Amino acid sequence: MRIAMIGTGYVGLVSGACFADFGHQVTCVDKDAGKIAALRRGEIPIFEPGLEALVAANVTASRLDFTTDLAGPVAEAEAVFIAVGTPSRRGDGHADLSYVYAAAREIAASVRGFTVVVTKSTVPVGTGDEVERLIREANPWADVVVASNPEFLREGAAIRDFKFPDRIVVGTSEERGRKALGDIYRPLSLNQAPLMFTARRTAELIKYAANAFLATKITFINEIADLSEKVGADIQEVARGIGLDNRIGTKFLHAGPGYGGSCFPKDTRALVKIAEDHGAQLRIVESVVTVNDNRKRAMARKVANALGGNLRGKTIAVLGLAFKPDTDDMREAPSIPLITGLCDMGANVRAFDPASMKEARRELPDIDYCDDAYACAEGADALVIVTEWVQFRALDLPRLKRIMKRPIVVDLRNVYRPDEMAELGFVYSSVGRDKT
Incomplete structure (x- = not known):
């Protein structure tokens, strides 16, 4: 055709x-x-x-x-x-x-x-x-x-x-x-x-409903991750334990810094407005939007806590800028409010991403961009993993420890194991697996 x-x-x-x-x-x-x-x-x-x-x-x-x-x-x-x-x-x-x-x-x-x-x-x-x-x-x-x-x-x-x-x-x-x-x-x-x-209207609603449901799963597991940190549970085991129930499923149960991208943020907001226009309330979706926005802003405080609360003059290395791996899309990326918050607290930020640095420069023009993960980490007071690119899943950890000013890693994607990082001498903070 x-x-x-x-x-x-x-x-x-x-x-x-x-x-x-x-x-x-x-x-x-x-x-x-x-x-x-x-x-x-x-x-x-x-x-x-x-x-x-x-x-x-x-x-x-x-x-x-x-x-x-x-x-x-x-x-x-x-x-x-x-x-x-x-x-x-x-x-x-x-x-x-x-x-x-x-x-x-x-x-x-x-x-x-x-x-x-x-x-x-x-x-x-x-x-x-x-x-x-x-x-x-x-x-x-x-x-x-x-x-x-x-x-x-x-x-x-x-x-x-x-x-x-x-x-x-x-x-x-x-x-x-x-x-x-x-x-x-x-x-x-x-x-x-x-x-x-x-029917045509049903198809139009299916798209919004699907994205809102997936965004809800992400936001739900992120809130459970916060609780896990408070009570000393492991969010990855919690996610696996509930995800093996085939009524729930394992997908979109990965705790992290909040969802971003071209679809979930705008579609959840639009769905709330559609409901308002038709006299219906979507309180769950409204809460998802609010919780996700707040979570992305809170990640900078998590990094600050890992360094004792004071970021003034500290150098923070950020690995990953796109909202997810295998894309250069910076729309609503969690890295944007994170880095903005770090800069507002007085930190000097360096960043590296395998694909999105050209796009990122438009959103974040006032930070330093590096050629690779190790150049980004050299001399840094802390390293933050924001996007789980495969390149960041097998970093040379002993090398990282040697070149960083302080061996502090804030892993917002739970890429590494806490016991492994402790054994190597890192001060390690992740999501839903510690009390940092």
């Missing part, structure tokens, strides 16, 4: 490349001429394992192309996916739908023949109704079905998630829409991918 993908951000680029790899003819459209020119040169604007090779293979096979011209690809397409950004709107936390609605109006002006218009961006319940209204208002003769097809891609594992999904949610009550999207995803049928058809 011929597919037009509007937007070459994380969702649009990964989805477009994967659809092309299925054998579809895909054109990715973006208004950013610089980004399109870079993509045509084979330069990928985001860090995602395997994406550069996937894009290159499908461009070479003439199944994937990039352009700033929306009209041509939309006119030829049998399906048009809207995959533009929906950031939190300044001031009220609602999802900013201006890019979605602008895309809908442009699609309306260009569409020819029967076309399925699919919202892949994360959008509030009822957005599909408005997209359909805008298209029909701009072009009453348009033969379109508007559907919702939310994405469930994890940064760092997006290609695998797309090709081996837990589920594919398609929101449309129109048989023609169901058939078209069934055809698009047919290459996954050998993998027995569960294709779930729902």
Whole structure:
């Protein structure tokens, strides 16, 4: 099938490349001429394992192309996916739908023949109704079905998630829409991918509900971690003990500095606003948002406590800046409030991340950036592990101890074992496993 993908951000680029790899003819459209020119040169604007090779293979096979011209690809397409950004709107936390609605109006002006218009961006319940209204208002003769097809891609594992999904949610009550999207995803049928058809509004809510539930699991285990420290329990054993119950599951039960990224923070806030607009209360989700925000700010105090409460003039080495490994995404990363707090307390901060330092410099311009973990740690009063990159899971600990000014490690991801660190002579603080 011929597919037009509007937007070459994380969702649009990964989805477009994967659809092309299925054998579809895909054109990715973006208004950013610089980004399109870079993509045509084979330069990928985001860090995602395997994406550069996937894009290159499908461009070479003439199944994937990039352009700033929306009209041509939309006119030829049998399906048009809207995959533009929906950031939190300044001031009220609602999802900013201006890019979605602008895309809908442009699609309306260009569409020819029967076309399925699919919202892949994360959008509030009822957005599909408005997209359909805008298209029909701009072009009453348009033969379109508007559907919702939310994405469930994890940064760092997006290609695998797309090709081996837990589920594919398609929101449309129109048989023609169901058939078209069934055809698009047919290459996954050998993998027995569960294709779930729902009403459009149900599909829109499924995305928000899924992210809110996962954010709740993270926040729950973080609060239990705080209690573990107070009572002398081990949060990793607690998490395993409850996670082995198949009603609960082991995923998203890893204590840490709080969730971040492009989805959970904005989607939980948006879901609270959606509920408010419809006269419903989501007190659990409201609490999740508040607890997570407070937790990220509290991590700087945890570091200060490990150094006796005074950070003035101390050098703190921070390993990991992206909100999670295998991405360069700094959106809502826990490292930002952590480092801001450390600087506010008078510390000198150095940092290293394998992928995100270019992005981090925009958010944190006033700290020192290092070439590797050991350059970052040399002469430091304390080392803080913020992102659990695989490179930080097997550090040369004796070397670290030799080069640091003081052997203090604050491990916010519980990468190392307390007994091992004590044996090597480190003053070691982790999450939910000590009283620091």
